[in-house]
Amino acid sequence: MKLNRRNFVKNSAILTAGFGVYGIARNATASIMPKKGKRVVVLGGGFGGCTAAKYIKLNDPSIEVILVEKNDKFISCPISNLVIVGLRGMDFITFKYDQLQKNYGIKFLQAEAVQIIPEKNQLVTSKGSIEYDRLVVSPGIGFIENKEIGYQLSLANKIPHAWKAGKQTEILKAQLQNLPKGGSVILRVPKSPYRCPPGPYERASLIANYIKRNNLGGKIFVLDPNDDVTSKGKLFKAAWGDLYKDILEYYNQVDVTNINAEKMNIETNKGNFTGNVINFIPDQKASDTAFKLGLIPEGKLWAFVDSYTFESEAIKNVYVIGDSTNTGSVGTVPKSGYIANSMGKVVAESVVASLKGEKPPKPFMANACYSMVSDSEAIWVTAVYEFDDNVKRTITIKNASGTPHERSKIDAFHQISWAENIWNDVLM
Amino acid sequence: MKKYLLFLMVFVFFNLSFAADGEKRIAAVCAGCHGTNGASVGDSIPIIGGQSEDYLKKVMKEYSEDKRVGSVMLKVAKGYDDKRIEYIAKYFSKQKWVSSNKPFDKKLAEEGEKIAVICFDCHGKNGKGMDEYPRIAGQHAFYLKQVLKEYKDGINKNDEMSLLKEYSDEQIEALANYFSSIRQ
Numbered sequence: 001m002k003l004n005r006r007n008f009v010k011n012s013a014i015l016t017a018g019f020g021v022y023g024i025a026r027n028a029t030a031s032i033m034p035k036k037g038k039r040v041v042v043l044g045g046g047f048g049g050c051t052a053a054k055y056i057k058l059n060d061p062s063i064e065v066i067l068v069e070k071n072d073k074f075i076s077c078p079i080s081n082l083v084i085v086g087l088r089g090m091d092f093i094t095f096k097y098d099q100l101q102k103n104y105g106i107k108f109l110q111a112e113a114v115q116i117i118p119e120k121n122q123l124v125t126s127k128g129s130i131e132y133d134r135l136v137v138s139p140g141i142g143f144i145e146n147k148e149i150g151y152q153l154s155l156a157n158k159i160p161h162a163w164k165a166g167k168q169t170e171i172l173k174a175q176l177q178n179l180p181k182g183g184s185v186i187l188r189v190p191k192s193p194y195r196c197p198p199g200p201y202e203r204a205s206l207i208a209n210y211i212k213r214n215n216l217g218g219k220i221f222v223l224d225p226n227d228d229v230t231s232k233g234k235l236f237k238a239a240w241g242d243l244y245k246d247i248l249e250y251y252n253q254v255d256v257t258n259i260n261a262e263k264m265n266i267e268t269n270k271g272n273f274t275g276n277v278i279n280f281i282p283d284q285k286a287s288d289t290a291f292k293l294g295l296i297p298e299g300k301l302w303a304f305v306d307s308y309t310f311e312s313e314a315i316k317n318v319y320v321i322g323d324s325t326n327t328g329s330v331g332t333v334p335k336s337g338y339i340a341n342s343m344g345k346v347v348a349e350s351v352v353a354s355l356k357g358e359k360p361p362k363p364f365m366a367n368a369c370y371s372m373v374s375d376s377e378a379i380w381v382t383a384v385y386e387f388d389d390n391v392k393r394t395i396t397i398k399n400a401s402g403t404p405h406e407r408s409k410i411d412a413f414h415q416i417s418w419a420e421n422i423w424n425d426v427l428m
Numbered sequence: 429m430k431k432y433l434l435f436l437m438v439f440v441f442f443n444l445s446f447a448a449d450g451e452k453r454i455a456a457v458c459a460g461c462h463g464t465n466g467a468s469v470g471d472s473i474p475i476i477g478g479q480s481e482d483y484l485k486k487v488m489k490e491y492s493e494d495k496r497v498g499s500v501m502l503k504v505a506k507g508y509d510d511k512r513i514e515y516i517a518k519y520f521s522k523q524k525w526v527s528s529n530k531p532f533d534k535k536l537a538e539e540g541e542k543i544a545v546i547c548f549d550c551h552g553k554n555g556k557g558m559d560e561y562p563r564i565a566g567q568h569a570f571y572l573k574q575v576l577k578e579y580k581d582g583i584n585k586n587d588e589m590s591l592l593k594e595y596s597d598e599q600i601e602a603l604a605n606y607f608s609s610i611r612q
Contacts, residue, residue: 054464055456338460341460342457345453345456345457346453349453361451361452361453362453364453364454364457365457366457366458366460366507368460368461368500368504380499380500382500382503383503383507384457384504384506384507385507397506397507399503399506400503400504400505400506400507401503402502402503404502410472410499410574411499413570414470414472414473414499416470416472417468417470417471417472417473418461418470418473420469420470421459421460421461421463421469421470421473422460422461424463424464424467424469425459425460425463425464428464
């Protein structure tokens with residue numbers, strides 16, 4: 001090889017990149033951001049983590065808060081179903097983290113978590129390690145691969161789950177845009193517990209609405225392993241019966257026995273289904289990060305926490321919130337963005353109190369969310385929860401939960417306002 | 429004796445401040461839908477930060493007793509007993525009012541101004557509200573329009589607001605835009 005200018009530049013770049021990687025690897029355990037006063041590190045910039053970071057600052061601005069997140073942007077799962085069917089754009093659900101830095105002085109470190117060193121109160125990241133007094137982890141969900149039925153995450157480019165918003169959202173959206181006339185869509189609901197119970201049914205409704213709106217004459221098959229629709233069931237079924245009778249076919253207690261992504265075919269105990277688009281939403285567990293950090297007990301799928309403080313049962317001074325928590329160890333709350341937002345506020349008071357050597361107030365949480373059943377009508381579910389001293393869990397307050405009598409147009413407006421406000425409360 | 433009184437006072441004070449601190453969490457969950465400290469930026473959901481305390485109490489009671497139509501509040505309010513309602517009404521009334529960030533229709537607002545005088549008796553000339561009468565100045569136009577229509581249609585029942593039955597949809601829209609346009 002002749003060493004011309006172009007090659008020289010290319011080789012230097014490779015060399016530099018090599019050093020760069022080596023540098024990171026060597027320095028991963030080297031301490032960065034030296035700690036002076038009290039510090040809380042929050043890992044995970046989703047609904048739970050951002051809320052926790054912000055509300056710790058609101059409760060005690062003297063605490064240094066560092067938010068560690070691997071992505072440079074927040075992309076909202078709520079409203080992503082509207083993006084998939086073209087009712088909203090990606091930009092509507094995409095946010096930067098800059099307001100949290102500007103408005104509350106939260107420090108942002110874009111890095112991946114590698115390891116927790118409990119005895120040193122240290123979080124090792126891909127950019128170096130940081131010390132903490134308290135660590136709040138809000139890592140979200142992970143997906144379960146099932147090789148017996150032929151499901152691997154590597155298939156997600158062909159048969160997307162779109163259950164973490166971002167690139168997956170865009171893949172499913174593009175596939176739907178290319179749905180031919182008379183084409184069909186298969187949507188597989190995950191087995192409970194999973195993130196956002198009404199989410200798969202909202203998506204099914206919106207895809208049926210998309211097929212109807214565009215006169216595609218196709219079908220959507222909803223394959224649900226659960227006994228029945230897991231959330232807002234009556235209301236979803238009423239909408240399907242009234243609006244999508246010839247378009248949406250719902251099957252419960254479906255066991256998928258084989259997936260053939262080449263032939264776009266799914267074999268089940270309820271028959272074989274072939275689709276132009278397959279949206280396979282796999283069963284779920286705590287995120288891989290939670291496993292890697294040692295927060296999940298052997299043989300379990302979720303993080304177990306103290307129901308009052310959210311402190312991890314596995315590691316002292318580490319708190320886990322959001323979808324990764326084991327529901328039973330918290331109470332009766334679902335895995336939702338709104339609950340993660342509520343948990344963020346509970347854990348914020350919890351860590352601030354513990355840094356002062358005080359007992360935090362009792363957990364009090366709420367859940368509220370809207371689901372579109374068409375491009376113009378929505379339904380909702382809500383509940384308020386308080387900590388019960390007898391069962392030592394956060395449980396639903398009697399009468400303070402439920403759904404509306406029927407779908408409505410005003411609730412479709414509320415869904416957007418709801419989203420704008422929760423994004424505001426989480427990120428701004 | 430004096431010492432004992434002082435001790436008692438300190439004791440009571442600490443208990444009160446601790447209780448208030450604990451209750452902050454009761455109000456914080458509202459922010460998920462109403463924005464941080466009640467400064468809603470979604471225009472179908474009302475701004476409640478800086479709203480009148482008596483009005484907030486009244487509305488929460490109406491929701492919890494099924495005397496008012498609404499969305500999730502029909503259920504949510506039932507999670508708040510009198511003590512909690514008292515607390516959140518106080519909490520949000522003490523927050524800074526942040527007026528709507530959404531555009532209003534200037535022409536409609538001008539039309540509304542011409543017919544708004546009838547609202548002044550209860551809501552004040554500047555729409556800032558008093559006692560049980562809510563602040564409507566700077567509230568979201570979309571929300572105001574929605575609520576006014578509910579009164580007009582008799583879906584929400586209220587003696588004073590029943591006068592809206594005489595108003596056209598255009599007039600209601602004009603009033604909503606006028607009061608929303610008062611933004612300080």
